[in-house]
Amino acid sequence: MKRVAEYCLPAGNMPMPSISDSRFSFHTVGVKLLALLLATLLVVGMAQLARAAPLAQAGEGETLFKEKCVGCHTIGEGDKVGPDLQGVTTRQDRDWLLRWIGAPDQMLATGDPIATQLFEQYKQIAMPNLGLRQAQVESLVAYFEAIDAGTIAPPVIEPAAATLPQGDATSGRELFTGAARFQNGGPPCMGCHSIGGIGALGGGALGPDLTPAFDKFGDAGLASLLSTIPLPTMNPIFGPQGLSPLTPEEQANLRAFLQQAAVAERPTDAIVQLTLLAVGGMVVLLVLAQIFWRRRLTAVRQPLVGRARLASGPISKT
Numbered sequence: 001m002k003r004v005a006e007y008c009l010p011a012g013n014m015p016m017p018s019i020s021d022s023r024f025s026f027h028t029v030g031v032k033l034l035a036l037l038l039a040t041l042l043v044v045g046m047a048q049l050a051r052a053a054p055l056a057q058a059g060e061g062e063t064l065f066k067e068k069c070v071g072c073h074t075i076g077e078g079d080k081v082g083p084d085l086q087g088v089t090t091r092q093d094r095d096w097l098l099r100w101i102g103a104p105d106q107m108l109a110t111g112d113p114i115a116t117q118l119f120e121q122y123k124q125i126a127m128p129n130l131g132l133r134q135a136q137v138e139s140l141v142a143y144f145e146a147i148d149a150g151t152i153a154p155p156v157i158e159p160a161a162a163t164l165p166q167g168d169a170t171s172g173r174e175l176f177t178g179a180a181r182f183q184n185g186g187p188p189c190m191g192c193h194s195i196g197g198i199g200a201l202g203g204g205a206l207g208p209d210l211t212p213a214f215d216k217f218g219d220a221g222l223a224s225l226l227s228t229i230p231l232p233t234m235n236p237i238f239g240p241q242g243l244s245p246l247t248p249e250e251q252a253n254l255r256a257f258l259q260q261a262a263v264a265e266r267p268t269d270a271i272v273q274l275t276l277l278a279v280g281g282m283v284v285l286l287v288l289a290q291i292f293w294r295r296r297l298t299a300v301r302q303p304l305v306g307r308a309r310l311a312s313g314p315i316s317k318t
């Protein structure tokens, strides 16, 4: 102990410190070192935590992205139904992104200029409001930020099969209208959607008319939509985790039917179809009227003729 004290203190004519003094100063140094160590640990720990928090948040974002967004977006693999989201945090500001992901429908409705421009650019396909909570929206933005900053690798989404399976339009039509049942028991599409080519009386009005769907999304876009069902109303029913997911074969058949409906509908629109139906209806009515009118005439005339015969004896027919 003494040696340490001697060693530490400068030589010369300074008074030798007493043993208790040197012990005291050693103590102080020890305490200081300990405090320094603790402080360092604390700072490092906080920094670690501060780094871990956004990472955990970004991890949540990644899960959400794979669940709700991959049907329409890639990150770094090109445009799908919606834009490639690589670099999105550098091209849009954070506040805009938070508002957009939370309520894209409201942004469009209020005429936000960026939203309107994107909507035009992406074939007027509206990104649906996915009903996300604020915390979920923030996780997604944290995830995009981490990717753009290079702290997280972009998601690897298994590439779509180079050639999409060819479906059968007739089976697709039966599934659509409910003439055939879905293997997992979902309701027919026609319960909520109308479409050209199944008659002017169409179907349900809860969902949009699907006549233009094939032209709008393209074959690959539809394949992606039908396999992931990123649409809030349909996802709980037909989504991969839904009550009655569509089988790959059903998806292919529906796609083929949607394509056929779009092609069949291109030359004649619904108004022409309605007009034809109205004209056809008139013709049928006229023919029916003709038939019944003539019967009615004979039905009235015969008894009259009979009575006349009885009254005036046989008359010669001219």
Ligand code: HEC
Pocket: 064, 065, 068, 069, 070, 071, 072, 073, 081, 082, 083, 084, 085, 088, 091, 092, 097, 100, 101, 104, 115, 118, 119, 120, 122, 123, 124, 125, 126, 127, 128, 130, 140, 230, 231
């Ligand atoms: C049904 C398809 C669809 C789904 C699902 C979807 N989006 Fe979109 N998204 C679009 C379309 C289309 C656009 C382009 C704007 C428009 O047309 O409304 C877009 C635009 C965006 C933009 C702006 C891109 C840019 O370049 O500025 C962001 C960010 C975005 N989506 C994030 C998400 C996130 C996050 C999810 C999942 C929670 C998601 N989207 C789900 C279709 C979709």
Ligand code: HEC
Pocket: 125, 126, 128, 176, 187, 188, 189, 190, 191, 192, 193, 206, 207, 208, 210, 213, 216, 225, 231, 232, 233, 234, 238, 246, 254
């Ligand atoms: C319970 C009602 C309901 C049923 C059943 C239903 N849909 Fe939908 N669908 C909707 C609604 C509502 C939308 C609009 C997006 C949303 O809010 O989810 C939609 C959107 C769509 C879209 C995107 C259209 C667009 O232009 O944005 C496609 C494609 C589609 N449905 C296909 C189908 C097919 C195929 C079936 C049958 C397997 C089906 N839907 C069954 C309600 C339904």
